[in-house]
Amino acid sequence: MGSAKNSSNASRKARIEEMRRAEQSRERRNRILTIAASVVVVAGLVVGGVVLVKSQSDKNDTASDSKAASGHFVTGADGVKTWKGTLGRTHVSKTVKYPMEPPVGGDHNQVWMNCNGDVYTKAINNMNAVHSLEHGAVWVTYNSKASDADVKALAAKVKKTPYTLMSPVEDQKDPIMLSAWGKQRTVTGASDPNIDKFFAEFVQGKQTPEPGAACTNGLSQ
Helix, strand or coil, X not given: CHHHHHHHHHHHHHHHHHHHHHHHHHHHHHHHHHHHHHHXXXXXXXXXXXXXHHHHHHHHXXXXXXXXXXXXXXXCCCCCEEEEEEECCCECCCCCCCCCCCCCCCCECCCCECCEEEECCCCCCHHHHHHHHHCCCEEEEECCCCCHHHHHHHHHHHHCCCCEEEEXXXXXXXXXXXXXXXXXXXXXXXXXXXXXXXXXXXXXXXXXXXXXXXXXXXXXX
């Protein structure tokens, strides 16, 4: 009888142990499933967040591109044209289409063109040049109708003038043009006295949105 009782106790303990192991196994499976589900949910939230941010960024870029500038030029008695309207100042990554050529302001790339008397012999990106104008630079531009002598003389003038830059812009209306933030004029040649007047008034002039901002450590060809 004692032997039967011991056998019954041993059997009961075995069943209890088996049930305990089964319960532990279920708990492990539940933990694994819970963790896996959490990972999937978090991953989905992260991906969704990235997509949302990127979508919002693209929308912002597109919106900025479309309202880079609006308005028109008004020509003063001194021949200087002043932009009357809005000039955006948002940093964007997409191409901006400006309503004037060369542009005198508007949304632009976050990197400026070096403008410490820098002379570029090839066309530069408008979006980078506009950032230079925001820093108070004057941009001297010319097309193929400008004489080689004028181009050479203008380059010499620019090289010795901080906060200026020079580059070819083939699509501009006149052979030689000067641009600052919100300001622009045409000159007849390198000896035109209006060049010095424009430099004196608009190199780091009152029109500058960010006076004293750097014209070095930017983009260069």
